[in-house]
Amino acid sequence: MTSIMSEESSSIKGENSRLPLLPLGVSLSSLEGLLEALYYNFNKRGDIYELAYEYELDIDELMPIIEAAKLLKFVQLKDGDIELTKLGEVYVKSGRKGRKKILQKSLKNIEPFRTALELIKEKGEFDIEEIYEKLIEKKYGELEAPEMINKLNETLINWGLYALLYEYSGDEEIFEEQEAEFN
Numbered sequence: 001m002t003s004i005m006s007e008e009s010s011s012i013k014g015e016n017s018r019l020p021l022l023p024l025g026v027s028l029s030s031l032e033g034l035l036e037a038l039y040y041n042f043n044k045r046g047d048i049y050e051l052a053y054e055y056e057l058d059i060d061e062l063m064p065i066i067e068a069a070k071l072l073k074f075v076q077l078k079d080g081d082i083e084l085t086k087l088g089e090v091y092v093k094s095g096r097k098g099r100k101k102i103l104q105k106s107l108k109n110i111e112p113f114r115t116a117l118e119l120i121k122e123k124g125e126f127d128i129e130e131i132y133e134k135l136i137e138k139k140y141g142e143l144e145a146p147e148m149i150n151k152l153n154e155t156l157i158n159w160g161l162y163a164l165l166y167e168y169s170g171d172e173e174i175f176e177e178q179e180a181e182f183n
Helices: 002-009 028-041 048-054 059-071 086-093 096-107 113-123 128-137 148-162
Strands: 045-047 075-078 081-084 167-169 174-176
Touching (some): 028 045, 028 048, 028 059, 028 075, 028 081, 045 048, 048 059, 048 081, 059 075, 081 086, 096 148, 113 128
Antiparallel strands (some): 045 081, 075 081, 167 174
16 A cells, blocks of 8 residues: 555655645545445446446436545546556555555645645644635735635534544634654
8 A cells, every 4th residue: 555655645746736636525535435335336447427327326416426536646537538547546445544544644745734734733723714715825926716615614623634634623612732642
C-alpha cells in the first residue's frame, strides 16, 4: 500500500499550483458504493452508462462521484469505461482502518483539505468562513454560489473527520488539530 501511495503522491503538482477540488456534495458512501460495485459486480471495469442504468442513477448524478474517485486515484477512465486502479482495489479490499489511512493520505493533496490542514498548521484551528475566504483567494471561483459554503462545510466534516485529518467542535463550529495521531 505504501508504494502505491507514494507513487500516486509524486504526480501532484507543485506547491503554488491550483490543486484539484473534490466535487462538493459527493458523499463518502456514494464513492464507496461506486468502488464496491465496480469490484464486485463489474469485474473492476464497466461502461459508465451501463453502471448508471444498473444503479438507476442519472449520468449527471454519477459523474461527480466518478470525478471524486478519479481525483483520489481510485479509478481511471478509458474509452467510455471506468476501471478500478490498483489503489482503488486496495481501498475496496481494506477494512475500515485501512480505508481511513488511504483517504487520509489521498485527501492531503486535494482541496479543500490541503487548505484546511494549512490553516490548522498556521493557527491551530479555523471556522468555515475562514477556509471559504482562503479558497476564494486561491481562485476557486466555483465556490462563490450561495449554497456552496454549506456544501463545503458538509464535505469538510464528513470526509475530513472520517479520514481523521482534524477534529470538529459542533458547538463552536471550529475545525481543530487532531489530538491523537492515527496509526
